[in-house]
Structures are given as structure tokens and as C-alpha cells.
Amino acid sequence: MTEDIDEYFRNTIGSLSPVGSRDPDAPIVPGAALTGSRCLELFDSQLGSRQLDLIARELGASKQGYYSIGSSGHESNAGLAAALRHSDPALVHYRSGGFFVERARQVPGTEPLRDVLRGVVTSASEPIAGGRHKVFGSKPLAVIPLTSTIASHLPRAVGLAFGLQRARKLGRHTEWPADSIVLAGIGDASVNHSTTAGAINAALHCAYQGIPMPLLIVCEDNGIGISVRTPGGWIEQTYGRREGLRYFDVHGADLVSTVDTSRRAADYVREHRKPAFLRLRTVRLMGHAGSDLEQAYRTRAEITADYDRDPVLTTGKLLVESGVCTPEEVLARYDGKRVEVRRIADEVLTEATLGTPEEVVEPLPPLRADAWRPAPSTVDSPEPLTLAQGINRALAELLGADEDVLVFGEDVARKGGVYGVTKGLQREIGIGRVFDTLLDEQTVLGTALGTALCGFVPIPEIQYLAYLHNAIDQIRGEAASLRFFSAGQYRNPMVVRIAGYAYQKGFGGHFHNDNSVAAVRDIPGVLVATPCRADDAAGMLRSCVDAARRDGRVCVFVEPIALYHTRDLYEAGDERWLAGFPSSPVPVGAARVYGSGSELTLVSFGNGVPMSLRVARTLAERGIGCRVVDLRWLAPLPEDDLLMAARATGKVLVVDETRRSGGVSEAVLAALIDGGFDGAMRRVTSEDSYIPLGPAAAHVLLSEQEIVDAALKLLG
Numbered sequence: 001m002t003e004d005i006d007e008y009f010r011n012t013i014g015s016l017s018p019v020g021s022r023d024p025d026a027p028i029v030p031g032a033a034l035t036g037s038r039c040l041e042l043f044d045s046q047l048g049s050r051q052l053d054l055i056a057r058e059l060g061a062s063k064q065g066y067y068s069i070g071s072s073g074h075e076s077n078a079g080l081a082a083a084l085r086h087s088d089p090a091l092v093h094y095r096s097g098g099f100f101v102e103r104a105r106q107v108p109g110t111e112p113l114r115d116v117l118r119g120v121v122t123s124a125s126e127p128i129a130g131g132r133h134k135v136f137g138s139k140p141l142a143v144i145p146l147t148s149t150i151a152s153h154l155p156r157a158v159g160l161a162f163g164l165q166r167a168r169k170l171g172r173h174t175e176w177p178a179d180s181i182v183l184a185g186i187g188d189a190s191v192n193h194s195t196t197a198g199a200i201n202a203a204l205h206c207a208y209q210g211i212p213m214p215l216l217i218v219c220e221d222n223g224i225g226i227s228v229r230t231p232g233g234w235i236e237q238t239y240g241r242r243e244g245l246r247y248f249d250v251h252g253a254d255l256v257s258t259v260d261t262s263r264r265a266a267d268y269v270r271e272h273r274k275p276a277f278l279r280l281r282t283v284r285l286m287g288h289a290g291s292d293l294e295q296a297y298r299t300r301a302e303i304t305a306d307y308d309r310d311p312v313l314t315t316g317k318l319l320v321e322s323g324v325c326t327p328e329e330v331l332a333r334y335d336g337k338r339v340e341v342r343r344i345a346d347e348v349l350t351e352a353t354l355g356t357p358e359e360v361v362e363p364l365p366p367l368r369a370d371a372w373r374p375a376p377s378t379v380d381s382p383e384p385l386t387l388a389q390g391i392n393r394a395l396a397e398l399l400g401a402d403e404d405v406l407v408f409g410e411d412v413a414r415k416g417g418v419y420g421v422t423k424g425l426q427r428e429i430g431i432g433r434v435f436d437t438l439l440d441e442q443t444v445l446g447t448a449l450g451t452a453l454c455g456f457v458p459i460p461e462i463q464y465l466a467y468l469h470n471a472i473d474q475i476r477g478e479a480a481s482l483r484f485f486s487a488g489q490y491r492n493p494m495v496v497r498i499a500g501y502a503y504q505k506g507f508g509g510h511f512h513n514d515n516s517v518a519a520v521r522d523i524p525g526v527l528v529a530t531p532c533r534a535d536d537a538a539g540m541l542r543s544c545v546d547a548a549r550r551d552g553r554v555c556v557f558v559e560p561i562a563l564y565h566t567r568d569l570y571e572a573g574d575e576r577w578l579a580g581f582p583s584s585p586v587p588v589g590a591a592r593v594y595g596s597g598s599e600l601t602l603v604s605f606g607n608g609v610p611m612s613l614r615v616a617r618t619l620a621e622r623g624i625g626c627r628v629v630d631l632r633w634l635a636p637l638p639e640d641d642l643l644m645a646a647r648a649t650g651k652v653l654v655v656d657e658t659r660r661s662g663g664v665s666e667a668v669l670a671a672l673i674d675g676g677f678d679g680a681m682r683r684v685t686s687e688d689s690y691i692p693l694g695p696a697a698a699h700v701l702l703s704e705q706e707i708v709d710a711a712l713k714l715l716g
Contacts, residue, residue, distance in 0.1 A: 003054060005072065005285050008307045009334065013316050013327050022323035029322060032256045033263075036324035042082060042102060042255060043315045046075035047334060048113050049097030050312050051341040053286065056120045060290045064349060065120040067134035068290030071097030073283040074220050076252030076311040077185075078102040080280065083262035087177055089142045089160060089453070091153045093185030093220050095284075098311075100136045100143065107140050114344050123351040124359070130487040131354050132363075139489045142176065144453070147481050150190055152473050154199035155442045157184035157215060159450020161203070165212040165273070167454045170403065170432055174454045181214040181269045188235055189225025195442060202443040203275040204244045212273035216265055219277065220252075222284040227297040239277045246276040253281075253309045255318060283309045363488045364525040365551040384578030388421045388564040390534025391497075393581055394541045395422065395459065399429045405545065406451055407434045409444050409461030409497075418463055419499065419564045441471035448494045449479055457549050458494045465500030465558065466514035479554045480523045491552025495544045501657060502691050502701055503562035503607045509693035512561070515658040515686065520556045521635050521667070527555040527588065528635035532563055532609045535579035536632060539586035547588060558634075560606045569610055570617065577610060589633050591641035597625030600711060601645045603668055604655035605631040608702070612655050615707045624715065634664055642668065643675045650679040653711050657702050660685040684710035 022028075024036035034042075053072045059065025071077075078098035084090070086106040092099055097116065104112035118126035119134035128137035128145050137145025146153045161182040167174045190196055206213040219239075223230050240247045246268055250261035258280065265278045283306040287294035294303060307313070316334070319325040325333075354360050385393065398405050407425060409417075413436040416423030426434040437444050441462055448458040462468045468475075479492040502513040520528055529544055531537035537559070544555040569576035594613060597620075602612040609630045616626040629645045631638055646652045652672060656665035665683040672681060684707055687700040 003057070003286055004304075005307060005310060006054065009310065009313050009316070010331065012313055013320065013330050013334075016317065016320045016327045018326040019321060019323045024324055028318065028324065029256060032260075034256050034259050036319075036322065038082070039255065039315070039319060039324065041105060042078045042259075043319060044333070044337070045078040045081070045102035045105060046098050046312045046315055047337040048101040048341070049075050049078070051337045052097055052113065052116050054338070055117070055341050055345050057286070057290050059120055059345065066122055067120050069094055069288065070286060071095040073222060073285035073306065073310060074098065074252070076255065076258045076280060076282060077218075077220065079252075079255050079258035080218060080262045082259050083266045084183060085180070087142055088180050088183055089144060089176055090183040091144050091146055091157050091185065092136050092183065093187055093218070094136070094146070095187070095220060096136050096185055099185075100138075100141070103141050103143065104138070110138065110140055113341055114348065117341070117345050117348045118351065121348055121351075122353050123348050124354050125351050128487065128489065129485045130363070132360065132487075133485050135485055137486060139486075144490060145482070145485050147477060147485055151186045151193045151196045151199075152477055154184055154186065154195050154217070155202070155446020155474060156449035156453075156478055157182050158199045158202050158213070158443065159447040160453050161213050161215040161275075161450065162206060162211070162447060163451035163454035163456065164214065166432070166451065167456070172403070172455060179270055181216055181266060183216050183218065185218045185220060187225065188219055188221040188223060188230045189228065191219055191235060191238065198440050198442045199446065200239075200242075200245065200275075202438060202440065202446070204242065205438050207244050207274050213275045214269050214273045215275040216269045217275065217277045218280055220280050220282050222282045224284060226288045226292070235279050239279070242277070244274070246274065248276060248278040249281070250279070251281045252311050253314045255311065255315050282311070285310060361524075363484050363486070365483060365547075365553045384575065384580055385534040386565050386567060386578060387532065387534050387537055387559070388419055390538045390579065390581065391421050391541060391559065392423065392425070394538035395425055396428060398459075398542065398545055399425065399433060402457070403433075404455060404457050404549070405433065406456050406458045407461070408437050408447060408458070410437060410439050410463055412436060412461050417461065419561065421559075421564065422461070441467050442474055445471055445474035445479070445496070448496065449474065449492055452492045452494050453490065457545055459545070460494065460496055462496060462498045464512050464514060465498050465516065466511045468498055469516070469519060472519055475520065475526065475554065475556070476523050480526050483525070483552055488552075492554055493548035493552045495541070495548055495555040495557055497557045497559065499561045500558045501560045501562065501606050502686075502697065503560075503657075505562070508691070510690040513691040513697065515691070516662075517558060517634060517658060517664065518662040521664070525554065526635060527553050527633070528558065529555065529632065530558045530560070530606050530634055531632060532560055532606050532630060533577060533579050535582045536586055536592065536630070539582040539584060540632065543585040543588050546585065558606075562607055563610070566610070570614060586632065589636050589638050591632055591638035591645070592630040593641065593645055594628040594630070595626060597627045598649055599624050599651065600626045600715060601629060601649045601652045602626055602655055602707075602711070603629045603631065603642065603645070603652060604657075605634065605664065606657055608655040608657045611702075611704050611707060615704055615711065618708055619711060624711075631664075631668070637667060637671050639671045639675055642671060643677060646672055646677050646679060651714055652677070652679065652681045653707070653714050654681070654683040655702070655707055656683060656685040658686060659688045661688050680714055682710060682714045
């Protein structure tokens with residue numbers, strides 16, 4: 001199987017005339033830093049990337065391979081790799097085959113051709129993702145694997161650059177040298193994505209304040225995003241004149257200039273610890289992917305016009321015209337690399353692929369409740385606390401006990417949070433570990449993603465659950481997937497605190513009273529906790545931090561806003577909803593059961609728990625004995641405790657303050673059925689509606705009278 005660019009390369013190189021020989025240790029052209037011998041090495045990396053693309057297409061055509069988004073036309077990024085250190089953490093563009101192969105040259109014992117081909121054929125021996133996806137990633141090469149093609153890794157890159165400097169400031173060790181820089185690669189179409197705009201803004205926001213930001217953003221500009229053209233000059237117009245963002249520009253067809261410009265850009269970032277933007281002009285050869293019919297949106301003349309800017313071809317011509325190689329030697333290297341890659345492809349095709357569900361999900365963090373046993377609390381707090389006070393005390397304890405804990409978000413530091421939950425923490429711990437961020441949820445979560453890679457356990461705050469939704473891919477697509485697509489070699493330990501749910505009085509509407517927890521409940525491997533009282537909140541937060549630290553767990557900690565400062569349960573002044581600070585953590589996946597009634601089990605969480613307790617007292621006045629189950633953990637659900645309480649009464653009413661469609665009650669009923677419960681079951685929920693402002697909220701939110709009515713109907 002041959003491609004047009006394959007034949008064009010052979011014909012063009014074959015038509016060249018040899019020139020006099022040149023010392024390979026001399027500059028490849030007069031005045032260049034790049035020598036002939038080094039150019040040969042970079043050419044070898046470019047050839048490796050090109051032949052990987054060609055073989056991947058063959059494997060795809062024969063149904064033996066599963067990934068054909070290639071790097072052809074982008075092999076000039078091998079020159080970028082030559083300008084960086086192999087210890088500089090890199091989050092690379094998905095057309096970075098040349099970069100990956102060249103970086104591996106710097107680390108003895110690595111096999112980049114084999115590793116990439118193993119990913120193409122989903123071999124379980126592939127060393128980064130274990131056959132779960134084809135990604136450029138390697139722990140020895142400091143290449144952090146990505147699953148995104150739309151630049152959603154850029155907030156993480158900003159967070160990583162910030163984290164490197166924060167670790168250095170706090171005297172903490174990271175796996176990268178202190179003077180490392182972070183590389184983040186994107187395509188020209190991705191510069192228009194909100195994640196790019198937000199991440200670059202955040203980087204400049206840091207630099208403007210004098211906060212070190214050693215970030216090099218490389219835009220591999222081939223002028224087209226699948227079929228949509230990037231307007232000529234758009235990249236330079238948008239990023240070439242940004243105050244505080246040093247701009248570099250180079251044609252990738254010129255390897256000498258590529259290496260030189262890339263080195264100047266990297267040196268600038270390393271020396272000044274400020275962000276820079278490198279536009280690497282490339283071409284895209286052989287379409288977007290193997291299944292892409294490029295002729296449908298580009299003319300034949302447009303396609304073939306790019307052939308002369310093929311970096312593999314221009315480097316081959318450079319070697320011939322400089323006298324380092326003859327045309328025959330260049331073609332021999334080209335064909336030899338083809339033979340080498342084909343041989344490796346034949347070998348990896350014999351390797352085993354993932355064969356069972358257990359093998360596929362193995363990298364996801366385990367639910368090892370027995371391992372999550374943090375040390376008992378050292379905080380002496382005999383006085384009863386509100387939910388907000390309990391969380392505050394727990395955060396103070398965690399920050400004081402372990403120097404790897406960071407607390408940050410919008411308004412969390414000086415103000416102490418919108419509801420005072422983090423009040424006093426910065427004053428007690430210091431600005432280095434408790435700090436405010438700019439008003440951008442993508443940046444808040446990206447900071448958590450990056451600092452987690454630096455060995456911290458970040459506890460970011462998202463002010464309201466509704467605010468999470470415009471940035472949830474930072475959890476879904478970035479945080480939760482990293483361990484899966486790196487076979488556990490990279491982790492994102494974090495506990496994301498979110499103020500959520502409804503029932504606030506006199507404030508809010510939908511954007512401050514959101515109950516859509518389904519968005520986080522369905523993400524594989526994510527732990528979702530939802531406490532409703534002080535002792536549970538403190539114990540659960542400690543367990544989440546321990547799970548994050550031990551297993552790299554991504555935890556979402558949803559706190560009911562309406563219960564933050566609640567003191568009373570039944571009557572005004574009874575202070576029955578206050579609780580002391582717990583001495584022990586709350587086991588992950590363990591429910592809390594109130595009462596021992598034998599006629600009805602009320603299952604709830606969040607605001608529904610005190611509502612259910614009040615309903616239970618109302619029913620008790622009618623002679624009906626109830627027990628109330630506070631799930632506490634929405635993912636994973638406490639199925640054993642749930643089934644035990646259900647079987648004790650034989651009748652279950654699920655009290656769900658969220659929506660009927662996509663709420664929590666669906667999962668609870670399914671768990672009961674799956675567990676073999678054959679008793680009576682019913683659920684009562686809020687309406688499938690956004691939450692309006694003011695008194696109208698009462699028309700769509702679940703009421704205690706509705707719970708009573710549903711319970712009586714279930715009991716007959």
C-alpha cells in the first residue's frame with residue numbers, strides 16, 4: 001500500500017544530484033547550530049513518525065489497527081523535542097509523532113516505535129495506556145497522556161506550571177527538576193476553544209502578578225481543522241500581540257530554523273519563568289484521519305501544493321544539498337525505516353489484547369474501604385457545630401497535619417468563602433496553601449489537575465453546583481480519565497468541594513439552587529460524597545482526602561447550602577441539627593441510619609435527611625415506626641447498608657430532592673432490585689424543572705407533606 005506523499009518523496013529525492021561530501025560534525029549549513037550528524041538523528045525521528053503513519057493506515061485498512069490520526073506534515077516537531085529537555089513535562093498535540101520519537105532518543109532503553117504501534121493495535125503490553133487507547137504518553141519521557149483533541153488539557157498545563165513553582169516555594173519535591181518548563185501542544189483549530197482562551201488568560205493573569213508561569217504553548221498550525229479552514233493570519237493576529245505573552249513563529253519545513261526558534265522560545269520560558277507562544281507552521285498530509293475523504297473539501301491542487309512543504313522531504317533535501325548524504329543514502333534510510341517499522345508491527349500483532357472487563361477497568365481507583373482509615377482526629381472540639389463549622393474545622397485540621405494539602409478557589413481566602421466555610425484558614429495556614437483564584441471554573445479545576453501532578457492534594461472549591469457545568473470536562477475528560485489512560489502511572493488526587501442543592505430561602509434561583517448531581521455521578525471512578533451535618537461532613541472530608549492521597553482518587557464533595565448554618569431540626573431553638581467534631585473518619589460507602597422502626601424505611605441524602613426525620617416523627621405520631629437512611633455517598637452507593645435497612649422493614653420510600661428524571665432515586669431503586677429486595681418500593685422527588693427565583697421554588701421542590709402523602713400511600 002502506497003500513498004501519494006510516499007511516491008512524491010521517492011521521486012523528488014531520487015531526482016536530486018549529489019554534491020560534495022560534508023563533515024557530519026560541521027554545521028549543516030554555514031552559521032547553523034545544527035550539525036549534519038544531529039540533523040541525521042532528527043531525520044531518523046521524522047522517518048520513524050512517517051512510517052508509523054503509513055503502517056497505521058495499512059493496519060486500519062486490514063482491520064488490525066484502530067487509530068489512524070497521524071502526524072504526517074507535522075514531523076518538524078522533532079526539532080521542538082531537540083530544543084527541550086526530556087525531563088520537561090509535555091502535554092503534546094495528537095500529531096506529535098516526531099516529537100515523541102525524538103524525545104525517546106534522549107532516554108536510553110525506550111522503544112517509541114514499538115510503543116506507538118502497540119497503541120495502534122491495542123496491545124495490552126503498551127506501556128502507557130495498556131491497550132485502552134492510542135495516546136502519546138510515557139512516564140520515563142515525562143509525556144503526560146491526553147484524551148482530548150480540543151485543548152482541554154491546557155488548564156492542566158497552566159496548573160502544572162503553577163504547581164512546579166508553588167512546590168519549589170514550599171520546599172516540596174516533584175518528579176521534575178526545579179527549572180523545568182511545561183510544554184502544551186495544540187492545533188490551530190483548537191486556539192478558538194474556550195479552554196485555550198481561558199488557559200492563556202489564566203497564564204497571563206499569573207504572569208501579570210509576578211507569579212512564575214514556565215509554560216510554552218506550541219500551536220502546530222496546518223491551516224485547517226478537519227475541513228474548516230483557519231483564516232490566514234488569524235493565529236498571529238490573535239496571539240502575536242498579546243501583552244505579556246512572548247510570541248515566536250517559524251516555518252516547520254525549515255528544520256534549522258525550527259530547532260533554533262524552538263530553543264530560543266524554550267530558553268526564554270526557562271530563564272524568565274514567563275509564558276510564551278510558539279507558532280509552528282506545518283502542513284497536514286493524508287487528511288485528518290484514515291477515514292477522512294479529504295477530496296470532499298479540498299481540491300487536488302490544494303492537496304498537492306503542500307507536498308513540497310513536507311518536513312520529511314525538506315529535511316531529506318537538506319541532507320543531500322548540504323553534502324551529508326547522497327540521494328541514494330536518503331532513500332535507503334527511508335526504506336530501512338519502513339522495513340524496521342513493518343517488522344515491529346508484525347511482532348506487536350502477536351501480543352495479547354485486553355481480554356476481560358476486569359482487565360479493562362483495572363486502572364480505575366479501587367473501592368478499598370479497609371484501606372481508608374486516616375488517623376483519629378487531633379482536634380478537640382466538644383462544642384456542637386453547624387455543617388459549615390464542621391467543614392471549616394476539618395479543613396483546618398487537614399491543612400495543619402499535612403503540608404501537601406492546598407485549598408483554593410474563588411473568594412475562599414480573604415473572604416473565607418461566600419458562606420464563610422473557609423473563614424480564617426488563610427490567616428492560620430498562610431497564603432502559600434490557601435489562596436484565591438480568578439473567576440473561572442476551568443482554571444480552578446485546571447489548577448487542581450496540575451498541582452496534583454506535582455504531589456499536592458488539592459481541595460478546590462466551586463462556588464455553586466450550577467457553575468461546575470461549564471467546566472465539568474475538567475473532571476470528566478481530564479481528571480477522571482488520566483489514571484485509566486495511563487494505567488495508573490499518573491494520578492489526579494483531589495477533593496472538589498461544591499456548594500449545591502436547593503432550599504435556600506430568599507436567594508438564588510437556578511444558578512444558586514442547582515440539584516443536578518447526575519453530571520458527576522456517572523463518571524467512572526469518581527467518588528461523590530454529600531454530607532448533611534457537621535460530624536458526617538468532617539469525617540467524610542477526611543476520608544476523601546485520604547482516598548485521594550492513597551489511590552489518586554478524584555472526589556466530588558457536594559455540600560447542601562441550605563444546611564450550612566442550620567441549627568434546629570424539629571422546632572426553633574432545639575439545636576438538634578448541631579453535632580460535635582468526630583474523632584474518627586466516616587468509612588467510604590457507609591450509610592447512616594437513624595431510628596429502628598420496623599414499618600417503613602425512608603432513604604434520602606442532603607436536605608432530604610432532616611426533612612425525612614421530621615416526616616418520621618409525624619408518622620410516629622400516627623403509630624408508624626420508621627427508620628431513616630442517610631446515603632451520605634452517592635457514588636458508590638452504600639448498597640449493603642441500603643439493603644439491610646430495606647429488609648428490616650420490607651417497605652422503602654426513596655426521598656429524592658433532585659429530579660425525577662436523572663435523579664438519585666433511579667439508582668437507589670435499581671440497587672435495591674439488583675440486590676434482590678422484593679419488598680414494596682416507591683419514590684418521591686422534586687419536579688423535572690429548573691429552580692425558579694423566590695416563592696415559586698416551593699412549587700417544584702419536594703415538600704415534607706408530599707413525603708408524608710407518599711409514605712401513607714405506600715403503607716396502604
